[in-house]
Amino acid sequence: xxxxxxxxxxxxxxxxxxxxxxxxxxxxxxxxxxxxxxxxxxxxxxxxxxxxxxxxxxxxxxxxxxxxxxxxxxxxxxxxxxxxxxxxxxxxxxxxxxxxxxxxxxxxxxxxxxxxxxxxxxxxxxxxxxxxxxxxxxxxxxxxxxxxxxxxxxxxxxxxxxxxxxxxxxxxxxxxxxxxxxxxxxxxxxxxxxxxxxxxxxxxxxxxxxxxxxxxxxxxxxxxxxxxxxxxxxxxxxxxxxxxxxxxxxxxxxxxxxxxxxxxxxxxxxxxxxxxxxxxxxxxxxxxxxxxxxxxxxxxxxxxxxxxxxxxxxxxxxxxxxxxxxxxxxxxxxxxxxxxxxxxxxxxxxxxxxxxxxxxxxxxxxxxxxxxxxxxxxxxxxxxxxxxxxxxxxxxxxxxxxxxxxxxxxxxxxxxxxxxxxxxxxxxxxxxxxxxxxxxxxxxxxxxxxxxxxxxxxxxxxxxxxxxxxxxxxxxxxxxxxxxxxxxxxxxxxxxxxxxxxxxxxxxxxxxxxxxxxxxxxxxxxxxxxxxxxxxxxxxxxxxxxxxxxxxxxxxxxxxxxxxxxxxxxxxxxxxxxxxxxxxxxxxxxxxxxxxxxxxxxxxxxxxxxxxxxxxxxxxxxxxxxxxxxxxxx
Amino acid sequence: xxxxxxxxxxxxxxxxxxxxxxxxxxxxxxxxxxxxxxxxxxxxxxxxxxxxxxxxxxxxxxxxxxxxxxxxxxx
Numbered sequence: 001x002x003x004x005x006x007x008x009x010x011x012x013x014x015x016x017x018x019x020x021x022x023x024x025x026x027x028x029x030x031x032x033x034x035x036x037x038x039x040x041x042x043x044x045x046x047x048x049x050x051x052x053x054x055x056x057x058x059x060x061x062x063x064x065x066x067x068x069x070x071x072x073x074x075x076x077x078x079x080x081x082x083x084x085x086x087x088x089x090x091x092x093x094x095x096x097x098x099x100x101x102x103x104x105x106x107x108x109x110x111x112x113x114x115x116x117x118x119x120x121x122x123x124x125x126x127x128x129x130x131x132x133x134x135x136x137x138x139x140x141x142x143x144x145x146x147x148x149x150x151x152x153x154x155x156x157x158x159x160x161x162x163x164x165x166x167x168x169x170x171x172x173x174x175x176x177x178x179x180x181x182x183x184x185x186x187x188x189x190x191x192x193x194x195x196x197x198x199x200x201x202x203x204x205x206x207x208x209x210x211x212x213x214x215x216x217x218x219x220x221x222x223x224x225x226x227x228x229x230x231x232x233x234x235x236x237x238x239x240x241x242x243x244x245x246x247x248x249x250x251x252x253x254x255x256x257x258x259x260x261x262x263x264x265x266x267x268x269x270x271x272x273x274x275x276x277x278x279x280x281x282x283x284x285x286x287x288x289x290x291x292x293x294x295x296x297x298x299x300x301x302x303x304x305x306x307x308x309x310x311x312x313x314x315x316x317x318x319x320x321x322x323x324x325x326x327x328x329x330x331x332x333x334x335x336x337x338x339x340x341x342x343x344x345x346x347x348x349x350x351x352x353x354x355x356x357x358x359x360x361x362x363x364x365x366x367x368x369x370x371x372x373x374x375x376x377x378x379x380x381x382x383x384x385x386x387x388x389x390x391x392x393x394x395x396x397x398x399x400x401x402x403x404x405x406x407x408x409x410x411x412x413x414x415x416x417x418x419x420x421x422x423x424x425x426x427x428x429x430x431x432x433x434x435x436x437x438x439x440x441x442x443x444x445x446x447x448x449x450x451x452x453x454x455x456x457x458x459x460x461x462x463x464x465x466x467x468x469x470x471x472x473x474x475x476x477x478x479x480x481x482x483x484x485x486x487x488x489x490x491x492x493x494x495x496x497x498x499x500x501x502x503x504x505x506x507x508x509x510x511x512x513x514x515x516x517x518x519x520x521x522x523x524x525x526x527x528x529x530x531x532x533x534x535x536x537x538x539x540x541x542x543x544x545x546x547x548x549x550x551x552x553x554x555x556x557x558x559x560x561x562x563x564x565x566x567x568x569x570x571x572x573x574x575x576x577x578x579x580x581x582x583x584x585x586x587x588x589x590x591x592x593x594x595x596x597x598x599x600x601x602x603x604x605x606x607x608x609x610x611x612x613x614x615x616x617x618x619x620x621x622x623x624x625x626x627x628x629x630x631x632x633x634x
Numbered sequence: 635x636x637x638x639x640x641x642x643x644x645x646x647x648x649x650x651x652x653x654x655x656x657x658x659x660x661x662x663x664x665x666x667x668x669x670x671x672x673x674x675x676x677x678x679x680x681x682x683x684x685x686x687x688x689x690x691x692x693x694x695x696x697x698x699x700x701x702x703x704x705x706x707x708x709x
Contacts (some may be wrong), residue, residue: 344678443699544692550699597685600678 001356002612003330006295007033007320010286010302011332012310017284021277023305025270027298028619030288031326032276043275053088054271055263060092063099064261070102073258083263091260098253102246105380106517109242115215116235119228122148125177126225127184132175137222142171143192144221149204151182164201168194210485267558267618273618287315289326290617322351327612335360337402341596345604347612352468355599355608362457362603363403363595368410369453370548373556374421376584377411384408407592423556423579439546439553444547454542455491455599459484459533461606468607479523480606482516483535489513490536538602544594555583638707644698651694658687 008030013022024030046054057104129146136144149157157176164172168190175187190198216224278285290298299312325348329339338360348354371377384404391398419427419434426432437445462484470477489509496506520528559579566572666680 161704263667352638443703447696504676540693541689544689551695593681593685594688597682597688600682601686 001330001357002312002348002350002352002362003328004292005289005325005350006292007287007315007325008295008298009073009313009315010298010310010423011313012284012306014279014282014284016306017277017279019306020284020286020302020310021270021273023302024286024298025266025273025289025618025620026305027301029290029294029617030286030298031290031615031617032278032288033275033324034210034284034287042279043277046274050271053085054268054297056092057088057268058359060095061261061264061268062090062628063095064091064257064264065094067098067102068254068257068261070099070106071246071254071257073250073254081353083267087263088267091256094173094253095257095260098249098257102249105242106248109239112235112239112242116239117180119235121179121181121234122146122185122228123232125179125187126228127433128177129175129187130225131224132187132189133225133590137220138329141191142189143195144196145188145190145195146221146225147186147188148179149186150185151184154184157184157186159200161193164188164190165206168206189280206421207622217289243493262620269618269620288618289615291328322349323611324326325350325613326615328615329354330354331356331360334406337399338363340396340399340403344596345600345608347614349609349612352609352612353464353607355464358460358464358597358603360406363408363599364406366408366413366545366595366598367591368412369450369545371407371552371587372414372418372549373422373552374412374415374586375418375420375425376556376587377408377413377415378406379584380411380588389429405495418553422558423553425556426558428560439549443546443550446549447543450542450545451551453545454539454598454602457542457603458539458606459487461603462487462535465607468609475523479520479528482520482523483528483532486513486516486520486528486532487539489516491539535606538605542598544598548590548594552583552587555586556580557585640701644701646696647694647701648691649692651697655687655691655694658690659684662687667700 006276010020010024024437031077031322116587125146125148129144133144136142163172164174164450172189172190175189177185179185188198194376273286275284296314296316302310302312327350329342329347331339335357338356341359341363342348342354342356353503368377371380381404384401387404388398388401391401415421417434417436419432420437420439421427421430424440437449438442439446466477466480466484468477469480492501493506493509493513495501496503496509517529520532524531559576563569563576566575662683666676666684669676670680
């Protein structure tokens with residue numbers, strides 16, 4: 001449900017403003033509303049000194065965030081209460097030099113990683129040409145050059161070789177080796193006096209060259225090669241040293257930086273709260289929203305912290321609009337995971353209906369009707385338990401596991417009703433027969449059950465729509481109610497026509513339909529007949545429950561047949577197991593998506609009013625930024 | 635001969651519905667992925683939009699089953 005909210009006004013003498021604001025922040029449940037502008041009333045702006053401090057603390061916050069990210073420090077830490085100016089100054093300095101040092105360490109790690117990647121790229125080539133390079137170094141007239149040509153420029157190498165051979169004759173030699181990734185490494189041996197002209201020749205032959213690492217570029221190759229190979233041994237230790245230094249820095253400074261961040265955030269939140277507060281020369285007024293049940297708590301807190309001169313008054317319901325009130329969903333523990341399903345859509349407006357309880361009932365029911373296999377249900381329950389035990393508390397994965405629990409329960413229930421235990425395995429091995437109908441054969445019964453559920457769900461949606469709008473839009477509420485009635489009448493007439501219901505009901509149903517039709521047009525306008533047809537289409541859309549269920553059971557039966565279809569029993573069993581596994585994966589994913597869709601489109605479309613404001617109370621903030629994920633982070 | 639036409643009709647219904655759904659989902663899916671990259675909060679709406687054309691293939695499946703069962707003499 002959407003819990004009732006109250007709009008309250010905290011009033012008091014101006015000299016108690018800071019204490020009152022502190023008490024409100026400590027209470028942590030009041031979402032501040034904009035100060036109302038009236039003659040003689042203005043927003044409580046910060047004084048110039050506080051504005052300067054705000055600018056400094058915002059910079060400090062950025063640097064703290066950067067430092068925490070660079071140090072990969074996560075988690076939460078409580079803010080230090082009553083932080084002094086000296087504390088803020090110390091934290092700003094700490095954040096500044098930690099960010100600088102962490103930045104330098106990261107740059108060093110990045111440079112080392114790049115150097116390692118580059119030298120690794122050349123390693124095979126360098127190892128292979130090292131003897132040749134040393135031989136050339138012993139011949140004073142000759143010199144050697146290493147060139148790496150990207151894959152795209154390989155065609156130009158032959159042109160270069162031909163041109164150099166023509167010009168230099170026997171004194172020129174070339175060794176090539178393909179590097180990982182397709183690049184070509186070339187060792188050119190040529191007369192020392194020609195060395196200076198090599199760059200020009202490379203340019204003339206349009207050889208695109210990948211340069212050697214900068215540190216070795218101006219070094220003779222016979223010195224550069226051993227040094228580069230030696231670096232490969234040294235670099236990992238240097239990277240590890242950087243990481244160890246960063247870890248040590250995180251251990252030593254992380255807790256204080258987290259506390260500093262929380263305290264700075266607190267101060268900044270309090271500073272921005274000033275702008276929401278109305279003041280006169282002698283009084284102040286803080287307005288905001290909080291859950292109705294928390295009003296006495298706020299009153300007590302203010303009274304205890306500031307004294308009787310500051311009062312809390314509740315603004316009358318007539319003086320505020322539902323569109324301004326923030327929305328807080330509150331549901332029993334069993335239903336709460338299903339708030340995540342609603343969370344994929346914008347919040348419902350205040351004063352409308354929270355669909356969570358309905359989703360919590362119908363979502364697992366539809367899922368169970370679709371998958372409907374006791375064996376798969378047990379598997380899903382096991383998987384849900386495993387994920388729930390392993391997932392981080394409060395994470396999306398844990399929420400998904402909590403949703404999967406009821407879905408698994410309904411899957412087992414429907415599995416028993418359909419007589420499905422890994423398809424027809426229960427029947428084959430233990431003679432377990434269906435209790436209601438066999439989905440493999442009774443397609444029409446499954447279709448009727450699916451559409452029947454659709455009638456219930458869509459009519460419920462229409463009724464909820466009528467309840468939601470009966471106060472503000474009575475005509476629309478009437479239209480929703482009449483639509484719900486007409487859907488039921490159409491179904492009754494059809495059932496009577498096919499003699500599922502007594503055929504004598506047909507005429508009265510049609511007569512009532514004819515009477516209801518003009519009422520519907522009166523309530524909803526000329527578009528109403530089209531909308532009624534769309535609503536009937538919505539009901540038919542629930543046929544997917546039968547379609548997906550039939551597909552699932554057929555696949556399970558095929559999987560079981562595989563065990564006997566292949567010559568070897570073992571191979572057949574392996575195939576059957578694999579097929580069941582695939583069917584289980586599809587069977588979990590597909591019903592979930594379709595149950596979502598049936599809720600979002602067919603059900604919510606009848607009553608859901610999005611556009612609610614999220615509830616963001618003014619309080620103490622503890623959450624630091626998420627750490628950077630980086631290849632080099634430890 | 636009759637049976638062949640029944641089976642072909644069912645297959646035809648299923649194929650056309652599946653192709654139509656696939657075409658619609660490819661258009662919606664690519665546009666949805668682009669929208670998600672910019673506005674991840676639209677995930678719910680995009681799931682719905684992608685799932686909407688599936689009605690066609692599901693109704694196609696049901697019609698195919700009805701053809702097979704009614705005309706083919708099944709249950």
